[in-house]
Amino acid sequence: xxxxxxxxxxxxxxxxxxxxxxxxxxxxxxxxxxxxxxxxxxxxxxxxxxxxxxxxxxxxxxxxxxxxxxxxxxxxxxxxxxxxxxxxxxxxxxxxxxxxxxxxxxxxxxxxxxxxxxxxxxxxxxxxxxxxxxxxxxxxxxxxxxxxxxxxxxxxxxxxxxxxxxxxxxxxxxxxxxxxxxxxxxxxxxxxxxxxxxxxxxxxxxxxxxxxxxxxxxxxxxxxxxxxxxxxxxxxxxxxxxxxxxxxxxxxxxxxxxxxxxxxxxxxxxxxxxxxxxxxxxxxxxxxxxxxxxxxxxxxxxxxxxxxxxxxxxxxxxxxxxxxxxxxxxxxxxxxxxxxxxxxxxxxxxxxxxxxxxxxxxxxxxxxxxxxxxxxxxxxxxxxxxxxxxxxxxxxxxxxxxxxxxxxxxxxxxxxxxxxxxxxxxxxxxxxxxxxxxxxxxxxxxxxxxxxxxxxxxxxxxxxxxxxxxxxxxxxxxxxxxxxxxxxxxxxxxxxxxxxxxxxxxxxxxxxxxxxxxxxxxxxxxxxxxxxxxxxxxxxxxxxxxxxxxxxxxxxxxxxxxxxxxxxxxxxxxxxxxxxxxx
Numbered sequence: 001x002x003x004x005x006x007x008x009x010x011x012x013x014x015x016x017x018x019x020x021x022x023x024x025x026x027x028x029x030x031x032x033x034x035x036x037x038x039x040x041x042x043x044x045x046x047x048x049x050x051x052x053x054x055x056x057x058x059x060x061x062x063x064x065x066x067x068x069x070x071x072x073x074x075x076x077x078x079x080x081x082x083x084x085x086x087x088x089x090x091x092x093x094x095x096x097x098x099x100x101x102x103x104x105x106x107x108x109x110x111x112x113x114x115x116x117x118x119x120x121x122x123x124x125x126x127x128x129x130x131x132x133x134x135x136x137x138x139x140x141x142x143x144x145x146x147x148x149x150x151x152x153x154x155x156x157x158x159x160x161x162x163x164x165x166x167x168x169x170x171x172x173x174x175x176x177x178x179x180x181x182x183x184x185x186x187x188x189x190x191x192x193x194x195x196x197x198x199x200x201x202x203x204x205x206x207x208x209x210x211x212x213x214x215x216x217x218x219x220x221x222x223x224x225x226x227x228x229x230x231x232x233x234x235x236x237x238x239x240x241x242x243x244x245x246x247x248x249x250x251x252x253x254x255x256x257x258x259x260x261x262x263x264x265x266x267x268x269x270x271x272x273x274x275x276x277x278x279x280x281x282x283x284x285x286x287x288x289x290x291x292x293x294x295x296x297x298x299x300x301x302x303x304x305x306x307x308x309x310x311x312x313x314x315x316x317x318x319x320x321x322x323x324x325x326x327x328x329x330x331x332x333x334x335x336x337x338x339x340x341x342x343x344x345x346x347x348x349x350x351x352x353x354x355x356x357x358x359x360x361x362x363x364x365x366x367x368x369x370x371x372x373x374x375x376x377x378x379x380x381x382x383x384x385x386x387x388x389x390x391x392x393x394x395x396x397x398x399x400x401x402x403x404x405x406x407x408x409x410x411x412x413x414x415x416x417x418x419x420x421x422x423x424x425x426x427x428x429x430x431x432x433x434x435x436x437x438x439x440x441x442x443x444x445x446x447x448x449x450x451x452x453x454x455x456x457x458x459x460x461x462x463x464x465x466x467x468x469x470x471x472x473x474x475x476x477x478x479x480x481x482x483x484x485x486x487x488x489x490x491x492x493x494x495x496x497x498x499x500x501x502x503x504x505x506x507x508x509x510x511x512x513x514x515x516x517x518x519x520x521x522x523x524x525x526x527x528x529x530x531x532x533x534x535x536x537x538x539x540x541x542x543x544x545x546x547x548x549x550x551x552x553x554x555x556x557x558x559x560x561x562x563x564x565x566x567x568x569x570x571x572x573x574x575x576x577x578x579x580x581x582x583x
Contacts, residue, residue, distance in 0.1 A: 045161060046134055053130050053168055056429050060178045060436035061122045066445060067324070067462070068181045071095070073116065078108045099276050102227035103184040121180045129177045132190040133168035136397055139197040140164065142204075146246050149363055156408060162421055163401040170400065171317040171431040175324065176393040178439045184229040189394040191225035192232050199239055203247055226272065231377050231394060233272045236265045238370065245366050250359055288383030294330040296381060301331035303379045304343040306387045310375070311346075313389065314396055314403075317428070319435045320452075324445060325462075326387045327453035347372070367402035371395045442466035450479065457487035465496060473500050484516075491520035495527060498534070507534040525554035529561045536568060541575070544568050 065073050072078060077094040080087040091108035092101030106124065114120030140160035144153040153159060167173070176182045176189075195218045202214030218239075225232035240262070248254040277284040289295055294302070306328065313321060331340040354368035374395040378384055411417050438448045446463035453459050464479035477500050483493035494517035501510035514531035521527060532547035548565035551558055 045137065049133055049137075049165065049168060050130055052165070052425075052429060053133065054126060056169060056432040057122075057126050057129075057174075057177060057436055059433055060174075060439040061126075062119055063122065063178060063436075063439045064118055064442055065116075066179060066439070066442060069179075071181055072107050072111070072121075075104075075107075078104060078111050080108050080112050083109075083112055100184050100227065100229055102224055103187055103229065106183060106187065118180065121183075122178070125177050125180060125183050125186065128183060128186045128190055129168065129173065132186060132193060133164050135190065135193045135197055136167060137161065137164035139193055139200065140401055142197065142200050143246065143363075146200075148246055148249065153363070153405075158417075158421075159401075159404060159408065163404045165425060166404065166428065167397055167400040169425060169428045169432055170314070170396070171319060171322060171428060171435045172313050172389055172392055172396060174322070174432060174435045174439065175388070175390040178436055179324070179390065182390045182393075185231070185390050185393050188225045188229035188232050189397070191221045191228060192235055192394060193397065195219075195221035195225060195235060196239065196242065200242070203243075230272075230276050231374070233269060233276075233377060234373055236268055238373065240265055241366065241369065245358070245362050250362065285381055285383065290383075292383050294386070296383070298330045298332060299383065299386065300380065301334065301340050301344075302328065302386055304347055305331065305339055307372075307375060307379060308343040308346050309387070310389075310392050310395075311399075314392065314399055317431060319431050319438070322389060322435055323449055323452045324389075325449045325453055325456060325459045326389075327456035328387050330386065363405060364402055367398040367405075370398040371402075443470060450482075455486060457483045457490050457493070460486065461490060461493045461496070464493070468496065468500055468503075473504055476500055489520060491517045494520070495530070498530060502530070502534055502537075507537040510534045511538070523554060525551045525558060525561070528554065529558065529564075532561070532564065532568075536564070541568055541572050545572060 075095055077091045080091060088105045088108055089101075092105040095101075095104040107121075110121050110124060137160050140163055143149065144156070144159060176186045198214050198217040198221060202211050202218060205211050205214065222232065222235050225235060240258075244250060244255060274281060286296070289299075292299075309328075329337075331337065334341050334344065350368055351372060354365045354372075358365040372395075375391065378388075378391045407420070408417070411420060438444050443463070443466045446459055446466050449459035450463045460479045461483040464476040464483065467473075467479065468476035477497065480493045480497040480500065483490050484497070487493075494513045498510040498513040498517065501507070501513065511531065511534045514527060514534060518524070518527050518531065528547040529551040532544045532551060535541075535544035535547065545565065545568045548561050548568060551561040552565055555561070
């Protein structure tokens, strides 16, 4: 039965795949049937892709704003009420960081049409992911039909089909699609791969006018990619590498003649880096570690392990291994822990393999360089957090192609290929659907993260905040206490504990935690005001007056604190007057 099913599936795929060509390929048949038309086949593929993508992401379509989505919720410039160029420009460039205006403009448009209804935001994110997968399919299909690769891969019409589907349905992409703010990441990747595709089409066309338009489109898509997120800074490098690998046959003679273009490309990359880092990039990079508990060398060493972990997630993306907030202990030396050295050896081996196999296996070589090169921006010297799954969105595109190519070389029987690919796609789809169910609400997401990162304070705090908002105060208090046990410097958890105890009417306990929070941030007016409220509720009027005074001093515009201060002072005067009248 399995064999018969595989044969039927193979026939269906053959009908769809026989003419899957890159955009613009002519049909040799003088009177082609609709199914033989390449554009019809592309439409069929797109319809299949769209159906599967929307199906696996349907479970999270009403998911709430999460974590850094506060950049949307608490960002007034995005909350436009009139659709105008001035409003969109302000939304793009008045938001932080200012280097991602296109992403912020898209959020402003979402707000204009949907307000804070997250369904509209999720639908846009899914549509971006769908377009990115389709552009990836076109890019891979065109690449495999270039002269250096056509004889080996051109006849395997299922390769780009399988690679694009696997990438689109891969559970590792959920963080870039379902996490609303990571539209920055997926938009940048969409325009990045579109820019490369347009460049390749420009190189292939013989029409000068069309070539000019395609290259102009490449430049525009590249600008849009960079305006979505800084990861697109590597685009000039990979256009250069692509030209050398697939159009110049890895010619060293051609490479030697490219000193001036290479210098211009390097100057562009340096200019873009300075645009982001400022005129003192070293100072900016070092300053990025001010709020971290690791330094530059520790981050660089740890990233070897992180990159190998990313590879393992691509190879085996079971939902139990996926996490919004992974906890990884940083490496303090090359052998501390020992896995640092092993991971470094793996990365070096991959890089050397790419160099050594470039001539005989140039597709594999390029895919490896793509993966490593597109991780450099977020996995090197800048003091970002150590690990996030969404950083694999762009690098994994051609790493998945690499895996499909290796699979093709190892599995020769057509029926086994078809059956295996169907099983892989079903499994990935199910895992992605299940992972998206976790993203459906804050409690399930942060509960999942706290369970997978039990030694990390932040997931416990964020789970506790979600539980508190849901009215589950006792559970919230438990996780707030877990937070401060894991990280005694986590002042927000002390503050949240104080508020939770106030809600329960246990003001004396709340006072203890408000005071602990103030030990870490003594100039926080809100903490002084909340502590003063708790002191007032326990009739510690003199202490309440002091903290209301501090709240007013630090935030003169806090009218509630001013009114409460006046009331307390009046009560203290009345109390003093009564004491004076006593015999």
